[in-house]
Amino acid sequence: MIDTLFFYIAVHMDRFSFDPHTLSYHKIEFSQKRKFSRFLAFLGLTLTFSIALLFLRDQQFHSPRSQNLSAAQQKITYELKLMDQDLLQYENNLGLMAFNDDHIYRVYFGVQPWSIRSVGVGGSRRYDRLQQFKFEDLLKRIYTNIDQVERKLVMQSTSFDEVIDLAWTKEEWMAARPAIQPIGRKDLIRFGSSFGTRMHPILKVVRPHE
Incomplete structure (x- = not known):
């Protein structure tokens, strides 16, 4: 309503000029082109003023919908950070399992540590789709941790x-291992042959027992 009134005043209000010689006022006539230019100037000023008011309103005053969206965004961000911390904890637990695997289980069975531990998660452009989001770095870190844990x-x-x-x-090897001595105790009184010098069985000469 106010904008319409201002528009009417700007376009239709007559203007007069004072003539000092005749001491009278004369009506100023404007061409259609002049009136149209005045209309454009008034329209531009009105739009600028309206945009400035909207900007100030958004900066100083928040609507209930904007406040709800902001609260939801903060909650989602908090949950994402908790998820990131949980993923780091899972990765640490996997590291502990890998340590026990290499230094306890495999040592017991006499085999080499597992060589394939660190694996890649894909190319450098794997998460380019996340660039459109506000929390790009946080989302990339979470997705990277998920892929690494997986x-x-x-x-x-x-x-x-x-x-x-x-x-x-x-277990099979232990089951096949003898549970008793292969030689009785009464036979454990001498070696098969004594050490030191002995008669060589082929050359028939006395030589040190090697």
């Missing part, structure tokens, strides 16, 4: 499969 789980599972096979083999 691949480490696969590698650790493969290593444990080998350890389980070694355990079954060890």
